[in-house]
Every structure is written in C-alpha cells, then in structure tokens.
Amino acid sequence: xxxxxxxxxxxxxxxxxxxxxxxxxxxxxxxxxxxxxxxxxxxxxxxxxxxxxxxxxxxxxxxxxxxxxxxxxxxxxxxxxxxxxxxxxxxxxxxxxxxxxxxxxxxxxxxxxxxxxxxxxxxxxxxxxxxxxxxxxxxxxxxxxxxx
Numbered sequence: 001x002x003x004x005x006x007x008x009x010x011x012x013x014x015x016x017x018x019x020x021x022x023x024x025x026x027x028x029x030x031x032x033x034x035x036x037x038x039x040x041x042x043x044x045x046x047x048x049x050x051x052x053x054x055x056x057x058x059x060x061x062x063x064x065x066x067x068x069x070x071x072x073x074x075x076x077x078x079x080x081x082x083x084x085x086x087x088x089x090x091x092x093x094x095x096x097x098x099x100x101x102x103x104x105x106x107x108x109x110x111x112x113x114x115x116x117x118x119x120x121x122x123x124x125x126x127x128x129x130x131x132x133x134x135x136x137x138x139x140x141x142x143x144x145x146x147x148x
Contacts (some may be wrong), residue, residue, distance in 0.1 A: 020075060
C-alpha cells in the first residue's frame with residue numbers, strides 16, 4: 001500500500017511540475033494571461049510600484065514568475081516528499097487564488113460558464129487531494145491489520 005501512495009504522490013505532482021515549468025518557459029504568455037485577469041487593488045498599488053521599480057518588471061510579470069515558481073517548486077517537493085505537508089498547503093492556497101481569478105464562472109455568461117465551471121470543479125478536486133497530502137504529510141504511518 002505505501003508504494004501506491006508514493007506513486008500517486010509523484011504522479012499527482014507531475015501536473016504542477018509541468019504546469020509551473022511551462023509558465024516559466026513562456027513568461028510573456030503567462031504575463032499576458034495575468035494582465036488580462038488580475039487588477040491590482042489601489043490599497044497596495046504604492047507597494048507594487050516600489051517592487052516594479054526595484055525589479056524592473058511589471059506586477060503581472062512578477063506574479064507570472066511567482067506562480068510558475070510556486071507550482072514548480074511545490075510540485076518537486078511533494079514528489080520528493082520533502083516538506084510535503086507545507087508545500088501541499090501552499091499549493092492549495094495558490095490553486096484557490098488562481099481559481100477565484102481565472103475560473104470565476106459565477107461572474108460569466110454564455111459559453112464561458114460551462115468550461116470555467118468544469119475547471120473550477122477540477123481545481124476544487126486538486127485542493128482536496130492537496131489537503132490529503134497535507135494530512136498524510138511526510139510521516140510514515142504504521143499499518144494496523146485486524147483479524148477478520
């Protein structure tokens with residue numbers, strides 16, 4: 001049974017490793033997607049302006065890099081079972097935020113509703129799996145068998 005858990009964790013993490021790497025390998029496309037969906041609140045615009053000045057990048061570009069890096073690093077750490085619980089929770093938070101911004105089917109109309117609702121439900125399932133990984137963590141658990 002533990003072999004299935006290890007294999008499942010690795011196969012699950014591949015989704016985030018590939019997704020994060022593809023975002024990082026095509027920063028302009030990821031930045032364009034972020035720019036189209038995310039607006040910076042006025043309350044933090046002073047801070048984002050300071051970050052833009054310090055880094056020489058736009059806020060959507062920094063968010064694109066951060067998202068790709070989070071997905072890639074968390075995926076690798078979950079696959080390797082290093083801090084799996086922490087990285088699963090970090091990734092769950094990321095998936096929730098991405099879902100709220102990119103697949104907000106409740107704010108859509110027409111043909112966009114159905115595919116975005118499916119993506120949101122898929123992401124909800126991913127968050128559930130991430131919670132399972134966080135609950136199991138990296139600890140080994142003794143399997144107890146009972147005589148039937």
